[in-house]
Amino acid sequence: MSDTSTQNPDAVADVLSAREAYNAGLARSGARGRSWTVAAIVLILLIALPALQFVGNYNYALHMALYTLMYVAMASSWNILGGYTGYVSLGHNVFFCIGGYVSGMILAKMGVSTLITAPLAGLVAAAVGVGVGTITLRMRGPTFIISSIALLMIVRILFDNWGYVGGANGVTLPVTDLDVRWAKIPYYYAMLVIALLAVVASYRIKHSKFGLGLRAISQDEVKAESAGIDTATYKVAAFAVSAFFVGMTGAIWGEYLTYLRPNIFLIILVAAYMVLMCIIGGKGTVTGPIVGAILIVAFNEFFAATLGASEINILATGLIMVLVLLYFPLGVVGTLAQKGRLPRFLDWD
Amino acid sequence: MGHTLQILILGLCLGGVYALMACGLSLVFGVMRIVNLAHPSLIIAGAFISYWCFTLFGIDPILSLPISAAILFVIGLILYKLVFEKEARSAKYSEMTVLLTFAVAMVVDGALGAMFSNTQRVTSPDYATDAFFFGTIFLPKGQLYAGLISIAIIIGLVAFLRYTRLGYAIRATSQNRAAAELLGVNVNFVSLISFGIGVGLAGAAGSLVSFVFSFFPAKHWEWIAILMSLVVLGGMGSVQGTVIGAFLLAVISAFVGAYAGATWSTMTFFVALFVILLVRPQGLFGEKPEHV
Amino acid sequence: MSELLRVSGVVAGYGSGPAILNGSDLTVEPGKIHCIIGPNGAGKSTLLKAIVGILKPREGEVVFEGERLNGMRPDQVLRRGIAFVPQERALFPKMSVRENLRMGGFVLDDRVELQRRIDEVLERFPVLKERADQLAGTMSGGQQQTLSMARAMLLRPKIVMLDEPSLGLAPKIVQDMFDIMKMLRDEGATILLVEQNAMMGLKNSDWGVVLDLGRTLFEGPAKEILSDPRIQELYLGGRSSAAA
Incomplete structure (x- = not known):
């Protein structure tokens, strides 16, 4: 150092700092720190939201928040399998249905609230996920996607014809004793907790060795396997975690709606939403599914308010999906990150 | 014995229709590696064309079949140009196109639902409710005609693929795209035309479906898994294989339906799909092994 | 000497990636077997692809019977009389x-x-x-x-181009392939092949081209190349095997 620095210290310093800046630009953004403040503020606002009921009737706002949180949880869970691992499931609402029926039937037969049994519903969904995943995750690419649709059709036929759970007519669940003003609040908090858990799980997985393995699988499964990753176990584990949270949301959603019926859980639109939310927000990113869920729920609400018919809704959802896939495949978070313009509060990758 | 023969005949008639429904799907996958989840929704679009031709103008669905096929052929060309041509250069092409066709299926489903509502419909020319009787065995005319027309169209398709210049180009492109291009085949044009033919076949199948099954816009989700099971069983991309798969599964499902109830006859296809995929975990979509 | 095909100063690469060919030259004369040799990644296959139009040359010229082939599609090149058998x-x-x-x-x-x-x-x-x-x-x-x-x-075709015809074949079969090529040559065909097995390729050819790092290092009668000590050292696996 002593020899060279004497020649032209300024120039050397310039080059060094330019190189430092360049390297900093190359480094993955993880180094710039997390925006815990924004996350904390959002969480506090969400916790405080039901307080609105003290000053007036904000049931609609509460419902929308609950609905959005449900999809945040579902899209984030889907993302663990579809985004990180690269296994696109178009039948993920099967676990939504299983969760809903497990807790819902316990409520109907024994009167135990789904708020208590939701974790059990999640576990059952995860167990089914392990079983199904062990079979279907052996297929790759388009084959897996088709098998997920077949699974959805099979489960739909089973539930439509299963007398014990009321077949296609479903089961009516007891209505809560709470006053209309407070009736939504327990379910709201339950969804908030599930959404929070799902997002935290998604974040922790992404930054764990497990998550690294999953991402390796999505890039090149054969190489991942030859790198010593037990791909079969990893994939099934991802499937199970993913099914777990989706199952829990199903449990809460059933009691919240006060009835169970195959066509609220097992319609293709629910599965399509999970996929679309992740893609529009940014598949494989932590905050993408959250952004996507907010966008799609808001968009649907706008459509329902202005156009009504669910057929138009399907049409519009499909159209948006085509456009996003063709022209915006990285989604909001992915595109911003690629351009280096991702705001810090969305950067948890 | 008579009963068994009866079920077999009904199964074979339906098998013909299923074969026609699936062979466009198989063709498109063979040439472009596109798993067209929108195929069944386009069949329903074809069914609506024949339904309205019959309801409004009294045109027999068998006569409106060419109209429906032609309209859907053009729709196929437009879809390919708008949606799939761009994706042909993407790295995760195959997976991407599945999602794209899924989205297209939603668009078609939603559009048909918004226009015609999701009520059950069926085109009812006289023969749809008539039958030939041979002793104790009866042959429903509708299913028989549909089955025979399907088989005729498929024979035409196979002959086209086997003996015409364009047919050679289509087969060559589906077996080795790069080599076909080197030998002077315009593979982009072949892809476009094959997609058009595949969708046109959906239109033709739709006309027959309109009087064989009752249909409504959202019914295609059920058919996706049914058609996929036929295509996968027959070896993805092989039209002949698909036809064999269709007859096989249609007959099995007819027997399941006769002995266990109509609900479980549909289930046959889904379970078959699962089992086939299970037995060949690489899927019949798997990369073909290298020939050395 | 008449020439059928002349490649001069061709620069080419895949997509917007780095150039694989950095000024390659090549002359093909009628009625001969030409063999391009060189180490892995030298640009041998890339050169054939640039001639046939799968890759568009960024610089330089490909001239076939006095006509520039640059920018033509593979089927146009084929119609003019150059057939290509790719590696696979x-x-x-x-x-x-x-x-x-x-x-x-x-x-x-x-x-x-x-x-x-x-x-x-x-x-x-x-x-x-x-x-x-x-x-x-x-x-x-x-x-x-x-x-x-x-x-x-x-x-x-006036020229048949073969990319590694011996790949994955047993040695005896490889010799059969070369015998077929010689038969075709004796009937008047012109052949341009790329060969990983340099010894084998040169022994069965009339004309040799040594390619490395995307440049043509040497062009001449196959026998001369086989006996050139530098080339033996660098590309034919040393003296011992060259003597065999």
């Missing part, structure tokens, strides 16, 4: 031998003439005639390579 043989596995040959003449519009040429090729290759209706995918590697070459001959 490029057969249609589910088509019969006869159908594969028919694809070789896809650009011919005259069906009668096409049929005549298919019969002619089948006569010339008894191995293929015996298996005319067998599916190409079910044949052995050597038979498949023979079919690829036969198919390339169908348009009676």
Whole structure:
């Protein structure tokens, strides 16, 4: 150092700092720190939201928040399998249905609230996920996607014809004793907790060795396997975690709606939403599914308010999906990150 | 014995229709590696064309079949140009196109639902409710005609693929795209035309479906898994294989339906799909092994 | 000496990636077997692809019978008389031998003439005639390579380009392939091949081209190249094997 620095210290310093800046630009953004403040503020606002009921009737706002949180949880869970691992499931609402029926039937037969049994519903969904995943995750690419649709059709036929759970007519669940003003609040908090858990799980997985393995699988499964990753176990584990949270949301959603019926859980639109939310927000990113869920729920609400018919809704959802896939495949978070313009509060990758 | 023969005949008639429904799907996958989840929704679009031709103008669905096929052929060309041509250069092409066709299926489903509502419909020319009787065995005319027309169209398709210049180009492109291009085949044009033919076949199948099954816009989700099971069983991309798969599964499902109830006859296809995929975990979509 | 094809100063690469060819030159004379050798990644296959139009040359010229080929599509190059057999043989596995040959003449519009040429090729290759209706995918590697070459001959090209015809074949079969090439040459065909096995390739060729780092290092009669000590040292695996 002593020899060279004497020649032209300024120039050397310039080059060094330019190189430092360049390297900093190359480094993955993880180094710039997390925006815990924004996350904390959002969480506090969400916790405080039901307080609105003290000053007036904000049931609609509460419902929308609950609905959005449900999809945040579902899209984030889907993302663990579809985004990180690269296994696109178009039948993920099967676990939504299983969760809903497990807790819902316990409520109907024994009167135990789904708020208590939701974790059990999640576990059952995860167990089914392990079983199904062990079979279907052996297929790759388009084959897996088709098998997920077949699974959805099979489960739909089973539930439509299963007398014990009321077949296609479903089961009516007891209505809560709470006053209309407070009736939504327990379910709201339950969804908030599930959404929070799902997002935290998604974040922790992404930054764990497990998550690294999953991402390796999505890039090149054969190489991942030859790198010593037990791909079969990893994939099934991802499937199970993913099914777990989706199952829990199903449990809460059933009691919240006060009835169970195959066509609220097992319609293709629910599965399509999970996929679309992740893609529009940014598949494989932590905050993408959250952004996507907010966008799609808001968009649907706008459509329902202005156009009504669910057929138009399907049409519009499909159209948006085509456009996003063709022209915006990285989604909001992915595109911003690629351009280096991702705001810090969305950067948890 | 008579009963068994009866079920077999009904199964074979339906098998013909299923074969026609699936062979466009198989063709498109063979040439472009596109798993067209929108195929069944386009069949329903074809069914609506024949339904309205019959309801409004009294045109027999068998006569409106060419109209429906032609309209859907053009729709196929437009879809390919708008949606799939761009994706042909993407790295995760195959997976991407599945999602794209899924989205297209939603668009078609939603559009048909918004226009015609999701009520059950069926085109009812006289023969749809008539039958030939041979002793104790009866042959429903509708299913028989549909089955025979399907088989005729498929024979035409196979002959086209086997003996015409364009047919050679289509087969060559589906077996080795790069080599076909080197030998002077315009593979982009072949892809476009094959997609058009595949969708046109959906239109033709739709006309027959309109009087064989009752249909409504959202019914295609059920058919996706049914058609996929036929295509996968027959070896993805092989039209002949698909036809064999269709007859096989249609007959099995007819027997399941006769002995266990109509609900479980549909289930046959889904379970078959699962089992086939299970037995060949690489899927019949798997990369073909290298020939050395 | 007359020249059929001349490549001069060609620069080419894949997409927007780095240039693989950095000014390659090549001259092809009629009635000879030309062999391009060089280490892995030297740009041998890339050179063939640049000639045939799969890659567009960024600089330099490809001139065939006085006509510039730069910027032409593969099928246009094919119609002008350059047939290309790529490394992976490029057969249609589910088509019969006869159908594969028919694809070789896809650009011919005259069906009668096409049929005549298919019969002619089948006569010339008894191995293929015996298996005319067998599916190409079910044949052995050597038979498949023979079919690829036969198919390339169908348009009676002025030059046949082969990318590593010996790849994946047993040594004895490889010699058969070279014998077929010599037979075709003796009938007047011009052949340009890329060979990983440099010794083998040069021994069976008339003209050699040494390519490395995307540049032509040496061009000359195959015998001269075989006996050049520097080339032996660098590209033929040292003296010991060259002496064998």
